[in-house]
Amino acid sequence: MATTTTDTRRDIERTWNPAEIEPKWRERWQEAAIYQVDDNAPEPKWYSLTMYPYPSGTLHVGHWYAFVGPDIYARAKRMQGYKVLFPMGFDAFGLPAENAAIRHNIHPATWTYENIEQMIAQFDLMGPMIDWSRKLITSDPEYYRWNQWIFLQMLERGLAYRAAGSVWWCPNDQTVLANEQVVEGNICERCGAEVYKRDLEQWYFRITEYAEELLAELDNLDWPEPVKVMQRNWIGRSEGARLSFRLETGNELEVFTTRPDTVFGATFMVLAPEHPLVDKITTDEHREAVGAYRGEARRKSEIERQSTDEAKEKTGVFTGASAVNPVTDERIPVWIADYVLMSYGTGAIMAVPAHDERDFAFARAFDLPIRVVIQPEGEDALDPRTMEAPYTGAGVMVNSGQFDGTPTPEQLPKVIAWLNEQGRGQAEVTWRLRDWLISRQRYWGTPFPIVYCDDCGMVPVPEDQLPVELPLDAEFTPTGQSPLVNHERFLNTTCPSCAGTARRETDTMDTFVDSSWYWFRYTNPNFDDAPIDEERTKLWTPVDIYTGGIEHAILHLLYARFFAKVLRDLELVDHGEPFKTLRNQGIILAAEGTKMSKSRGTQVGPDELVAAHGADALRLHLMFLGPWEQGGPWNERGITGMERFIRRAFQVVTETAGNRMDVKADAADLRRLTHKTIARVTRDLGQFQFNTAIAALIEMTNELMKLKETEVAETTAWRDAITALTLLMAPLTPYTAEEMWEMLGNEFSVHQQDWPVYDESLAAVETVEIPVQVNGKVRERVAVAVDASEEDVTAVARETGKIPDYLQGKTLKRTIYVPGRLINFLVG
């Protein structure tokens, strides 16, 4: 043992001081470029991707939470023998930059690029193993030119098109939105304003072309179930039939129904107010009322058509027209009502009030006939006059001609087959998914590579003239038109085809286009010949694990899957599913349990916390808060505990780093602890269970603290233990572990070392303490060999402590012995 004086000096030298070691190693890592991954390294590849941030200016602790987890995982993976691609970039186009720019009277580009600089510095504080040599910024012309290029390929294949239609408009952001960006029926996902529908001509991507594949392949993805469910619902596949009804005016009216078995009960029809047939079929007598209702519906849609509470209140008017039910030959009235949506199915329905909630409410409101055609088995016959609710369950068909008595929906295919024979309908699948509206009437985005020529019409800009650069000197205050409309030099151009005068398309692309393929670009972000370097992409993709917030469950993740399939069909990549495995981190809320918000001042920044406790302590604190996939409210209190742990681990390693190793002492327990900890940490990190991995390391450290003054601290087992501890801590506390590694006298860098190997034989225990139960209640504990026989354990357990008292005077009916776990005596 050292003397008191040297002890004191050593303590001063070896006190953990993050303010000193963190900047030191940060610089060293940068110099040595240890985080740059070599494409040609011999190890197997691992692509760990985490969703890139929006360059809002600052990273708060919620961002750290999202990035630290994957960083730990990627670091562990690297030590476990993979070459790991862990890149980062910035989702730099979009409305927030523009809005902030307007507010602060600064150019969006200036705002964005300054923010990116700041954020990179903050990232570096965290000590991540990001390979910045692959950084990409989507607002760089070198990046967005490839958005334009991909767009042109899609245009050529009919996957991009321009069409007029009813689209969502955000009056606050002054732009159209994709369906996916409208939440809660009519709220702008970005700004929370109420949106409404306008008829505009816009650009679309034909994502519906891939609906079937997008749905089917979900089954094969290792994704969180909620995300898969959300995508399934969003794509919304419905099986049914398309039926044709003849109108008395001679027109055919097509409807889609999931219940063709109820067609005998169709007692009226309803068209969406916007249905093109409405004008043709409305009789003069009803023209005025129909016109008024259509106007009303239109106005309502502009305010709050799909509002939830009033939704059940059914409104509508009769058109005066009649249709013929194709199976009963009855004349049935044709109405219009806004509960039928033009955007789904055919925009028209056959109404079966006895067996559909909405049709039932409508029939009751307007006193329309109700006919029961499905009868639940074993119940009283349904009576249309007294029914209080429609019957939507299974049953047998009644009042249905030759189908009477047919069980349904089991026999639904039979009904469809018959309708088909009659030439009245056929099976059909309808999707809820709509094409992706990609134009935006805003400035800070990718310009469309399209010009409109007076003579040639719409002309794509040839590939060799890309990028169509976004002019930086535009007046970008939103007006409801793209700001580029007023930029003469951008707007006026010549036709690539005839060289005559032409105007450029002035809308810009939805920012989600940028993020729909960015992970491919990381594999070679400077590649100049194509968006994707095929060779490098083949090497790295598909992404092995993708992490990010669940808020992207539909938007980004659906678009990204769509793009991967398009790029596959363009033969640029060899797979259609980009992300094999997905994990969602939980959200770190403000202390009050509400969402962290910059404007409300509830954001907690990492900088002061790093200054006070060190980045490693903050990393651990965030990861120790709870399961990573759960999140929770921010709470600063526990960070001292992580600081204590790091200090103790640091102390135990550095104080004993110079110990002799030749003492012969029984170190089996120590080895067991080491290997048990290796097993636990390895398993937990691999499952994103950082909290329990940290707990295992704390337990090991606490045990080492107890042992460090004993003779086991002077064995090779001790040396192995503190070496393993350092390596296991490396992904979690990269700075401290690096310092400890150096103190142990090893070569730089700990992050380039191999992961400690778990040896099961060393972790195995020979004896265990198992509970002795009587009738399922624990009464004693007894130490036995792990593999002891039931006879031996029974013999010992029966005599232990109070057990004889419990067995006294009772009959032993049964003994349950689970080796290594417990023994249970059942007595009576």
Place this chain on the structure above:
RNA sequence: GCCGGAGUGGCGGAACGGCAGACGCAGCGGACUCAAAAUCCGCCGGGGCAACCCGUGGGAGUUCGAAUCUCCCCUCCGGCACCA
């Protein structure tokens, strides 16, 4: 309404159907100190002097044994919502 997910000490949380509460925070007691901080040691679900009893949102069930599996109910969070 429909579809997901979750309810465990004062707090965050842990627990292959097998000792509920690992680990940490906070708290309490002690050591060190002139003192405080830091650090170290001990205690820490509730009731009871104790033996022991109760305890994982509530109720039933399966099982030798349930926080864990099944059913019903309650509460909270998230998604969708007139989608025919």
